[in-house]
Every structure is written in structure tokens, then in C-alpha cells.
Amino acid sequence: MNAPVDTPTLRALLTRGDLRLSLADDEGLDPAALDRAVRWVHSSDLADPTPFLSEGLVLLTTGTQFEGEPDAAAYRAYVHRLAARGVVGLGFGTEVVRAGLPPALAAACREKRMPLFEVPYRTPFIAVARANAEAIAAQTYARRSWALAAQRAIALAALRPDGLGATVAELARQLDTWVGMFDAAGELSREHPLDGLDAETAEALRREVTGVLNRGARAGSSLRLGDTPFSLQTLGRGGHLRGVIAIAAGDLDQEGRGVVTAVIAMAGLALEQQQGLSRARGALRAGLVQTLLSDDPALARRIARELWGPLPAAPIEVAVTDAAASRTDAVAELLELRVDERRGSLFFGRGDDGLVVVVPAGERAALDEVAERFGLRIGVSEPTGYDGFAVAVGQATVARDRGAGPVTPFAEVARSGVLSALGEEARALARAELAPLMAHDADEGTRLVETLQAWLDQDCSHEASARALGVHRHTVRTRLALVERVLGRDLSSFATRAELWAALRALDPA
Template identity: 30%
Template sequence: MLLGDLLADPELGLVPLHGADRADRPVRGVYITDLIDPRRYLNGGELVLSGLMWHNGPADSERFVAALVDAGVAALAAGTARLGHAPPDLVEACRRHDLPVVEVPLTVSFNTLADRIQRRAAPRRELVAAVAAGADLDQALRMAADELGAECWVLSAAGWIVGGTAELPEDARRAALREFATGRLPRTARSDGAHVLWPVESDAVPRAARWFVLADGAYDEWDAERVAIATDLGTVVALLRARVDEARRIAGRSVEAALRRLLDGTSTPAEVAARLETAGLPAGDPLRAVALDVGDVVESTTLLREIAAATGMASVTAPLGDGATALFVDDEEHLAQLDVQLGRIVADAEPCLDGRNLAVGVSDITRATALRGALEEAGYARRLAQRKRGRAVVVAAAELASHEVLLASTPDELRRSYRERLLADLIAYDDVHHSDLVRTLRTFLDCSGSWSRCAKRLHVHVNTLRYRIQRVEEITGRDLSEFPSRVDFYLALELDRTTPPGR
């Protein structure tokens, strides 16, 4: 509803005292008050109705109007029952703050005016009733789109389109995800066109696991009726999301215990296969295991369930160990692309991780009969991902065919001890003498011990390089012409590069 709709209603007879030129201002609700400072009860966009019981002079008018403007209300409707008219100092305060103000005739009650606004602002309960009666997401979106006169979608902050009434252009999807990550909703995302982002109430953490509504249009152009429809849509999507989450939890519980027993040796692959069938996954098909950690088991499980849904593959997710694990079942061609697909999804989700680090490990393709090995493989890959630099990292099993898997599985205390035994004296020497022996050693090893290539990369003479390597050998007591010494230093330098500060 627009302010102009109220001014044009002959049954109301509202008298504009200031701001008649702001008739296109949306009215998104109504609030009746005689408090001199009602800001705590206002959300913005309301028409405030006041009988002016608070008014004793110009100072009161200034305080009251300043509070309304600070709260972002649409306009003030001043009653005339107490004073007979709107005081001039109130009108002047509204003029100073550029707040539209109208006078309500004595013959029109506040209840009549409020009912008129509320009927326009919240005319729809059919949407809520339909979902309560069993309507699914597609039906709810179609109903809302018909009422809004605009196409509607539900998006996950993990990047996938949960549902929609039309194709959503890729640039619009990306703009919506960027906008969701940067601020509070509702708000407008703009790409080639404008789309309103509307919140879906959720306590899911991190925000990358949440959903939101997207609809064609610009929020600042919406009237109260559209706001009411979007509010109802957000409510029913939250209800439908709760149903989805419960189904996911039930499926996860059916395999969680079996996976735990499989890892501790008290269960058999056949038992797990039966549990997979119960969860709706064909146990005879190829599968891949995925392990994920964001620092908390519950948050990891919530996020992995959402990421798994974004892949479109059949999957089941359960908490396992200090993170979460998902099993994906599909044909081998699709499973072969799972790690690449997860990388794209994780990139979409990264802005909504709220400061958390995300590590994902992916096993090779296997069968349920070899599931224990796949779970362990995914766990090793996840630990390697935790050692790599980056806020959100996905590591596939193929990357485990190197020394990195050994480093990733080494306890932190042993890593620290090994690194310090080999490098501590060199680091201390560099600090005291402002030299560059550690970097020289790293470059020398990266060049496979080639004097000429290393000198060229460091931009020094070969004799200078030989002197530096000699100093390294003298300080450490190691002979760098021996292959085992080179391996030891290479591993120590890798530990120095991949170990987070403080470990």
C-alpha cells in the first residue's frame, strides 16, 4: 500500500498537512501509540497513529517526530480527539524532518484506519494454510508468484536453487549470493534486473547453510501488500525447510551408528549396506565418501547436508568423529566429477562461513564392501585440506599419493618437534644476522640442488650461493650433498609452510 492510496480514499478523509508530494511512499504496516518515543516497537515503514496524549509543547513535538524519523516510519497520522487539530509546532517539526503528516478527522476512528491498512497489508493467509495442508515448495512458490505478479525462487547460500517458478539467470544467482553475504534482509540485488532477497527464518549456522527467498522486483518499490505476501512466503519456506531438515536427520541417524561401528571394527560392510538401503541409497551402486569440518560437529553436519543437496546426487550425511561425513551414490561418470563440483559449491558458500575455515576431503570411487577404506581416505584428505592455505579447501584422494598425506596424518606435537629440530637454529641465525638462509635452503631444494638454477632464481652469484649453503651445513651439522639430508630438510620446510601459527 502507498501513502497516496490512503490520501485518495474518500471514506477516510485524511487531510495532508505536510508531504503530500510523498504519496508514492510505501506503507508497510500500522502502529498506534501515545508514547513520546516508540522506537523500540517500530520496524520501519509504518503509518504511526497517535492521539497526541504526549503533547505539552514544541519540545515534545520535536522529540516525538525525531524518534519516528529515526525509526524510518512512512508517515504520521495525528488524531484530533484531544486537541481538536494537529498542533502547528507538530506540523513544523514534521516539516523540518521531512516526515509526511496527515490529520485524521474526528469521525474516523484509529481502528477503522488501522483495519483498512491491515486488510491491504496482510490480505493472504491462503499460502500458510495451503502448506499446512500439505502443499510442497513448488506449489507454494507458484501461489506466491501469482499473488506478487513476479517470478519467485528459493536459494541456498551454498549456491543451489532449491526451487523456482522460472529459470534464474546465472548472473542473477551470483548477484543474489553476493548480496546475501553482505547484509541484512530484505534488500535488493541488481544484475541485469532487480531481485528482492527476503529472509527465511533459521537458526542454521553457519549462514552458508541457510535459505532465502528471491523475487523479481526492487524492494523500495514494493507496497505493503507485496511485503505481506513475501512475509507469508518466508514463513512457509521456513516451515518446509524444517520438514526437509527433519528428513535429513532421520536418514543420517539410520547410518550414523553403522558407520561408527564399521570404523571401530564391530560392524560389517553388509550391515552398513543394509542401512544405506534403509536411507534410500542403492548399496550396490558406486559411492564416494566426503568428510567435512568447520570446527564444530553440529555445524559441520548442517553445512555438509546443505552442500550435499546442492550436488543433486543421492546422499546421506551424519556426524562422525570431530566433523561430518556424507556418502554419495551415483554412476561413476557423475561421481568422478564430485570433487570438482564440491569445489564450485564451496566457493559459493565461502562468503557466508562467518570467519570459519572449511576443510573437505573426498575419497576415491568405491563400493559399499570397501566403505571403511573410503571413510578413512576421506578423513585423511580432510586433514590434508586443513593443512593447506585458504579459507575453504577441497582435497580429493588423488592428492594423497604424495608425502603430504604423511604430513597431514602426523600429530601436531611431532610436527612441531621435527620442524624445530631441523630449522630452529637456522631461523634464529636469520633473525640475529638479518640473513636469508632459510629461503636460500628452500629455493635450493625446490631447484633439486641445481646450483645454477638456484643462483639465477635468487639473483646471486653461484659462489655466494655456495657460501650460504655451506653456512647452512655448518649451523645444522647436516651434509646437503646427501639425499637423506635433503629429504629431511624438504619435509621440515613443508611443515613450516603448512602448519598454522601456534601449532
């Protein structure tokens, strides 16, 4: 930020010719000590004025407290107290109590690297205080004038065709630093100056922004990446963040914060106005998904070609995400970017149970990126044509719900078999079906459940079952007859055998 007037510093006071101030000794003095901001100028001849001082002051004294020529230790203790309180400089009025600067005082200031300057008799202390006060007032007026001019320039920039991009550029120029705008997906959509960050810093900043967006809370934050401080300001409402503005600057003064607040308000309003268009676009995509579910892609092909480019060429894979409603907007933002980058190789839209994403068979880079960025689970169908779209959505939903990893192909869960998909309801029915046998075994000490399972596993062979159980085949026949009586079922029926086998599998999938 350019400051049109000198910042109130000790150096600025020393260069005022009308005050005739002179620095006592700059040997060993850090040049930056003269450039610290002077918040006020105060005068006191107390031996310990620190209870009445605040940090960032210049103290003026005539040395009355040093009458009687105290030893060097007294001067050293005095200067140490001032330094500990944050006093930025000490002015000594000469020819009032004594001529010239006390050597012991100069030595103590040199030891603590405290700037010591002489105030000649003809310069009233009030003149030094007034000069600093005038500098503070001039700086305050200049900063407020700058803030008003900056807000006018930013408001005019917002009226340009790319209002958001122009606003970001104007804010960067006014603050004289890098400014970037990230969208709801955490992608850098606008920046000024272009490529103003090195690749490592840019990637680290993107990760920080993604974390802020994933938390979903509206807030401002500060961080440091390497040697560069950054301020992050969210855009949008809590739970519905529309992006983040990042500024390569640390703490801003009140005027700077006011300018940034104005930009945040304008950018947030612009993004909220775009939300209606985004909703309409999302509704259209959802409608196209519904038409694809009819396994007739003709209408979807026509509309998609006009708006987003052609649908991915068959064979395709269909994916379904578990994105909650509150996260769908952010996921859609990222997918919109990928659609623009990869026209004809990606389509997506809201389905009945999550976002539906269509990619060419085997090309899952976008799916992996979404799963990693947002911590989602995604199921992927087997390769298919658009005439099998509805079946593919069903496969992807099953793969998503039953998969263990972030992206699960349907082929992985299909290998586990149909019965592995049975849930608690099936197990409850199985327990009810087999309860009479279990009760009989418990009450009578029989082995009916074990015998039935062995017989079914041995393809209903009495001889093989007998060998597996270590009993005679007539024993197997007798037990199976008892099973029929206890259950009231005919084991010669294939349907009965299949149902009992499924019940046993549901209770013991191994």
C-alpha cells in the same frame, strides 16, 4: 497487487463529475504527471506557501497573492517554488478574485510541466479536499481488506500437502509477481510461476542468495537485476539460516509487507519443524559412516538402499571436508539434492572430523561444486574398495589438511614424502637431538653437523663424503668419532643413523 478502488491521483480528481474540475492545458504535459499519488489537498493564498507544504500535495489557490497583475517572472518564481517542494498539481479557483486563469500562470505551469486545473466558483475547495480524503480512506480500507483476505488464502494454502510450495504459489498470486524459495544450500526449491525468470536473471539471483546465506545473518534486502527489482527475506535464525524467499518486486506498501511477513513466519516455522527430521536423518547418516569405518559395508548397504538408493559402486573415492559445524547444514542441504539427482552415485555423512563424502572413483563434480559454493577445502583418497574405507578416510583427512587447493587428491601430498608431514613438534625434537653438535661447532669452530649430514647423504661412505666436503677420508673418520663422543651415540647402529638423518631432514627439509 490488484487495487479494487482507484488510487488517489490528480486524474481521479479531474474525472469526478461532481467536482466539475477542468485541466487548463495538457500541451507538453507528461501523462504520468496526472497519475502521481495525491497524498492530500491543501489550499493557500500565500505568495510562498512551501514552508507549510509537504511532497505529494495538490495546492488550491484563489490567486489573491497575484493581485496587482505581477509580471511573468513572479508567476514563474511561484510555480518553480511549488515544483521544487514536490507539489503534484495546482488548482486555481476562478470567479473569486478574477475570471479565468491568469495567462502568465498558465505559461509558468506549462514551462515546469506542472498540471494546472480550474476550480469553478460553485465547487468549494473543501469539496475537492474531501473527495481526495475519501479516496485515500477507500484505498486504505481496500488494501487492509485485501491483506486480510490474502493472509486467509495463504493460511489455507499452508494446510495443503506441499504447504511450502502452495504458500509460495499463493503469495505470488496475491502479489501478482514471481516468488521463489531457496533452500539453505542456495538452490531454488520452489517458484511460482514456473520458469518465471530468464536464465541469466535466475543465475544472478542465485549468486546473490548464496552470498546472503554465506553471510549467515538474518536480514531483508533489496536489489535490482537488470530491469527487475527483487526483495530478499531470510528464513530461520541468524547463524542457522534455513533459506531465502525472493520476490520480484521493489518496495511494498504496509499491507504488502504484512502479508510477506506472515509468509516468512509460516515458512520459517515449517522449516524449523523439518529440522528435527533433518537431525534424525543426519544422525543416521553419521551412524552409517561409522559402520563403513569398520570396513564392512553390509549394514550400510542395506539401510542406504532403503532410504537413499544404493551406495556408490566400488572402486570409490572418499572425501573429507573442513566444514565447520555452523556450515554443515547448508552443505548437507546441497548434497541431499545431489543424492536425489544422482541416486547410487553419492553418499555422505558426518564423520569425526568433517563431512565424509563417497563418490565413484574419478567422479568429483559434486566435490568441486561444494568446494566452490562454500569455499571449503576437501581431501580425496586414492581409489579403494569398501574394505579399505577407514584407510581412505585417513588419506582424505591428510590430503585436506596438507592440500593447497580447494580439492586435493591424496596422491598429490603423498609424493612429498613422509618427512614432509612432520610438524613443529618433530622440529623441536630434532633441535634437541642435534644441539650438542651445534654447540660444539659454535664453541670449537668444528664442522660436525656438516660432516654428519654429508656422510649420511653419501650412504655412509667415507670416500664419497670426503670428496663432497673437500677433505681427506681420515678427517671424515676423525670427525665422525668426535660426533659419537659428543652425542654419546653409536653411528654403526642403523637406528641411530636413521634417527639422526630424520632430525637433519626435519630441520632442513630441502
